[in-house]
Amino acid sequence: MVFTPMTLPGYLARHPKTHLIFDFDETLFWLVLDWDRFFEAMEKELAPLDRTLYDDLAAQKRSLTGTLNAYVETYGIKAKQIITNMSVRFEEAHLQDVIPNPALVDFVSAHRDKYRMSIWTSNTSRIVEKVLEEHKLSGVFSRVASQLEVMMLKPYGDGFRYLAQSGVPKNRYLMIGNSKADAEAAKAVGIDYFHVDYFTKKTQAD
Numbered sequence: 508m509v510f511t512p513m514t515l516p517g518y519l520a521r522h523p524k525t526h527l528i529f530d531f532d533e534t535l536f537w538l539v540l541d542w543d544r545f546f547e548a549m550e551k552e553l554a555p556l557d558r559t560l561y562d563d564l565a566a567q568k569r570s571l572t573g574t575l576n577a578y579v580e581t582y583g584i585k586a587k588q589i590i591t592n593m594s595v596r597f598e599e600a601h602l603q604d605v606i607p608n609p610a611l612v613d614f615v616s617a618h619r620d621k622y623r624m625s626i627w628t629s630n631t632s633r634i635v636e637k638v639l640e641e642h643k644l645s646g647v648f649s650r651v652a653s654q655l656e657v658m659m660l661k662p663y664g665d666g667f668r669y670l671a672q673s674g675v676p677k678n679r680y681l682m683i684g685n686s687k688a689d690a691e692a693a694k695a696v697g698i699d700y701f702h703v704d705y706f707t708k709k710t711q712a713d
Contacts, residue, residue: 515614515683518701522681524622528670528698529648530684531628531635533706535611538630538638539604545597552589553578572629572660572688579659587658591631594654598634605638608705611683612642619647626651627666627682627692662691667698 532538546564554561557578564574578586615624625648626635632653639645652666659665671680682693682700685707693700 512704515611515701515703519681522699524681524699525679526672526675526681527622527624528627528667528680528682529611529615529624530682530686530689530703531626531638532630534683534685534689534703535608535615535626536638536642537606537608537706538598538602538634539606540598541601541603544601545593548593548597549574552593553586556582556586556589570688576659576663591654594631595633598631602634605641606706607642608703611703611705612644615644615647623672624648625670626653627661627670628653629660629688631655661688662695664692664696666692667696 529535549564550561560569560574560577560581563569563577564571569577575590578590618624628635628651630653632651632655635651635653636645639648650670652669654660657665657669667680677697678699680698682689682698683703684690684693684700685703685705690700690702
């Protein structure tokens with residue numbers, strides 16, 4: 508028997524939802540960025556604040572997002588401002604390419620009036636809005652929860668609280684993402700999760 512992975516339309520046919528929350532990078536699009544430059548900026552700007560947290564990242568004891576959250580947990584708004592400014596500069600200076608997920612982008616475009624759609628991302632809303640405009644998707648998403656709008660990144664639930672509509676039951680929401688952090692964020696706030704592996708498969712094929 509051949510197993511056919513379920514598509515997003517197939518999932519929604521079985522599990523009706525009204526509110527779809529999309530991760531951005533490596534879900535809707537792949538933002539090709541020179542991440543070595545970001546780590547260099549972290550060593551210059553964040554490591555002086557707490558070298559141990561940075562060294563844990565370098566030793567792979569924490570993920571990148573986990574490290575950024577740890578800085579904000581420990582040092583509050585001071586660390587958050589450093590991270591936000593660093594992220595904006597990095598995305599503006601080092602974006603090399605934008606590769607769409609064709610099926611997902613087509614789905615979003617075709618169903619813009621059927622679902623209330625939003626984005627929950629660890630990128631900044633500046634780069635998100637730029638990419639959406641370039642791909643004729645401006646105005647499709649009701650809100651973007653990014654580094655610029657929330658304090659803590661996934662898997663913390665700040666993004667969902669920013670996006671959620673008052674009075675809408677959680678069983679009407681679906682988180683669509685590609686990572687462990689996306690799945691854990693959905694679980695943390697009590698909504699369903701749909702996994703997208705388009706870019707993982709594409710990378711393996713290449």
